[in-house]
Amino acid sequence: MALTIGIDSSTQSTKALVVEAETGQVLAQGRAAHPDATEVDPRVWLAACRDALAQATAELPGPVSALAVGGQQHGLVTVDAEGAPVRPALLWNDLRSAPEAAELAAGLGGPGEWARRTGSVPGPSFTVTKLAWLARHEPALADRVARVLLPHDWLTSRLAEPGQLPATDRGDASGTGYFAPATGEWLPEILTAAFGRVPELPRILGPAESAGQTPEGWLLGAGTGDNMAAALGLGAGPGDVVVSLGTSGTVFAVAEHPAADASGAVAGFCDATGRYLPLVCTLNAARVLTATAQLLGVDLAELDRLALAATLGAGGLVLLPYLDGERTPDLPNASGTLTGLRRANMTPENLARAAVEGMLCGLADGLAALRAHGVEVRRVLLVGGAARSAAVRAVAPGLFAAPVEAPEPAEYVALGAARQAAWAAAGTAEPPVWQLRSEPCPAANPDDYAEVRAAYSTARGQVHDY
Ligand SMILES: Nc1ncnc2c1ncn2[C@@H]1O[C@H](COP(=O)(O)OP(=O)(O)O)[C@@H](O)[C@H]1O
Numbered sequence: 001m002a003l004t005i006g007i008d009s010s011t012q013s014t015k016a017l018v019v020e021a022e023t024g025q026v027l028a029q030g031r032a033a034h035p036d037a038t039e040v041d042p043r044v045w046l047a048a049c050r051d052a053l054a055q056a057t058a059e060l061p062g063p064v065s066a067l068a069v070g071g072q073q074h075g076l077v078t079v080d081a082e083g084a085p086v087r088p089a090l091l092w093n094d095l096r097s098a099p100e101a102a103e104l105a106a107g108l109g110g111p112g113e114w115a116r117r118t119g120s121v122p123g124p125s126f127t128v129t130k131l132a133w134l135a136r137h138e139p140a141l142a143d144r145v146a147r148v149l150l151p152h153d154w155l156t157s158r159l160a161e162p163g164q165l166p167a168t169d170r171g172d173a174s175g176t177g178y179f180a181p182a183t184g185e186w187l188p189e190i191l192t193a194a195f196g197r198v199p200e201l202p203r204i205l206g207p208a209e210s211a212g213q214t215p216e217g218w219l220l221g222a223g224t225g226d227n228m229a230a231a232l233g234l235g236a237g238p239g240d241v242v243v244s245l246g247t248s249g250t251v252f253a254v255a256e257h258p259a260a261d262a263s264g265a266v267a268g269f270c271d272a273t274g275r276y277l278p279l280v281c282t283l284n285a286a287r288v289l290t291a292t293a294q295l296l297g298v299d300l301a302e303l304d305r306l307a308l309a310a311t312l313g314a315g316g317l318v319l320l321p322y323l324d325g326e327r328t329p330d331l332p333n334a335s336g337t338l339t340g341l342r343r344a345n346m347t348p349e350n351l352a353r354a355a356v357e358g359m360l361c362g363l364a365d366g367l368a369a370l371r372a373h374g375v376e377v378r379r380v381l382l383v384g385g386a387a388r389s390a391a392v393r394a395v396a397p398g399l400f401a402a403p404v405e406a407p408e409p410a411e412y413v414a415l416g417a418a419r420q421a422a423w424a425a426a427g428t429a430e431p432p433v434w435q436l437r438s439e440p441c442p443a444a445n446p447d448d449y450a451e452v453r454a455a456y457s458t459a460r461g462q463v464h465d466y
C-alpha cells in the first residue's frame with residue numbers, strides 16, 4: 001500500500017496525516033500546538049512539524065512515497081547567508097505593518113494597478129508590507145536578510161536533504177504581494193520599492209513538481225498555502241465555494257481566470273492545480289467563539305447549546321467580532337463592538353448567538369464580494385475547526401443564502417497536501433481522484449436572516465479604525 005503524508009502548518013497548530021495514496025483514506029495522524037503569538041521563531045514550527053510527523057508515522061503500514069506541506073499564508077520568514085532565521089517570522093495576523101501597507105497601496109499607480117499586477121491590494125497581512133516594515137524599523141536586521149521565504153517554503157526546505165534549493169508554488173507565492181499571478185513570475189521591482197533590494201527568492205514549482213526529497217527518500221511535493229491545500233483536499237470544482245473557519249475565516253473558490261479587485265476585498269490568489277483562487281479573508285473566526293465561551297465560562301459544546309437556545313437575531317444583540325483588529329473590512333486598529341444591549345436581552349444565550357451570527361456575517365459579506373466578481377455559488381462547503389459547531393451549521397445556510405454542506409470532519413489542508421504529494425509521486429496529468437463525503441446542513445430561508453445582515457451592516461458602518 002503506497003502512502004503519502006500531508007502536513008498542515010497553520011496558525012494554531014501543525015497536523016500531519018498519513019494517507020493511502022490511491023484512495024485518500026486517512027490511516028494515522030499527529031498534532032502539535034503552536035504558540036499563541038503573531039511572531040514565531042520558524043524553528044518552533046519545525047519542531048511542531050517533527051513532533052506531529054513522529055506521532056503520525058509511529059507505525060507505518062507501508063512505504064511512504066511522498067510528503068508535502070500546506071502552510072499558513074503570507075508569513076515573513078527571513079534567513080541570513082548561513083540559512084539561520086534573522087528574526088522570528090511575522091505572521092499573516094500581525095498587523096504592525098498597517099502604515100507601510102497604506103503607503104505601498106497608494107504607490108505604484110494605486111490600488112487598481114496593484115490588483116492588476118499582483119492580483120491583490122496589499123494589506124498588512126501581505127508579506128511585502130512586512131518587508132517594508134522590517135526595512136524601516138529594524139534596518140540592521142534587514143541588512144542581514146539573504147533570502148525570504150514563506151512558512152511552507154521554509155519547512156519544506158528544512159525537511160529536505162541538505163543541498164536542495166528552496167522552492168515554493170504559485171498558490172503561496174500569490175500571497176506575497178511581489179508575484180504576478182497572471183504570468184507566474186516574481187516582481188523584483190516591487191521588492192526593490194518595498195525593501196530597497198531583492199533578496200534571494202525560492203524557485204516557483206508547478207503543481208505536481210517535486211521540491212526534492214527527504215533524508216528518508218520520500219519525494220517532496222511543492223507544498224502550498226493552507227487555503228490552496230484545502231481547495232485541493234476538498235477537490236473543489238465549479239460552483240463550489242469553500243468557507244473555512246480556522247483562526248482566519250476564508251471564503252474562496254477555484255476559478256479559471258485571475259481576479260483583480262481594486263477595492264482590496266477579494267484577493268486574486270493562484271490555486272494548487274494551475275488555476276486561480278479568488279479569496280476573501282477575515283481575521284476573526286474560530287477564536288471569536290472560543291473567546292466568547294471563555295467570557296461566559298463555558299466550553300464549546302455549551303456555547304453551541306446556548307446559541308441554539310436563543311432566537312434568530314440574538315434578541316437584537318450584534319457583535320462586530322474585530323477582536324484582533326480586522327482585515328476585511330480593512331480596519332487593522334478596530335476592536336470588537338457589542339451593540340443593541342438592553343436589560344431584557346442581556347442573556348448568555350443571546351451573547352453566544354451574537355458571536356456565531358457576527359462571525360458568519362463577515363463571511364456572508366465575503367461571499368457577496370465573490371459573487372460580485374462572478375463566482376458561481378451552487379453550494380458552500382464548510383470546513384475548519386469551527387465548522388464542527390452545530391450552531392454554526394444551523395445559522396450558515398440562512399446567512400449565506402446558499403445550500404451549505406459540511407464535509408465529514410477532517411483536516412482538509414493536510415489532506416490537500418497529501419493529495420499534492422501523491423500527485424507528484426504519480427507523475428500524472430491530474431491529481432488522484434479521492435471521494436468527498438459531506439452532509440447537508442439544514443436549509444433555511446435567507447429572508448428570515450435579512451434583518452440580521454442589515455443590523456450587522458448598520459453596526460459595521462459605525463465602527464472606527466482605532
Ligand atoms: N466545536 C467547535 N466549535 C467552535 N470552535 C471550534 C470547535 N472545535 C474546534 N474549534 C476551534 O477551531 C480552531 C482551530 O481550527 P483550525 O482550522 O485547526 O485553525 P488553524 O488552521 O487556524 O490553526 C480553534 O480555535 C478551536 O478552538
Ligand SMILES: O=C(CO)[C@@H](O)[C@H](O)COP(=O)(O)O
Nearest residue numbers: 010011072073092246247248
Ligand atoms: O492569511 C490568510 C489567507 O489569506 C489566512 O487564511 C492564513 O492562511 C492562515 O490560515 P488559518 O491558520 O486560519 O487556517
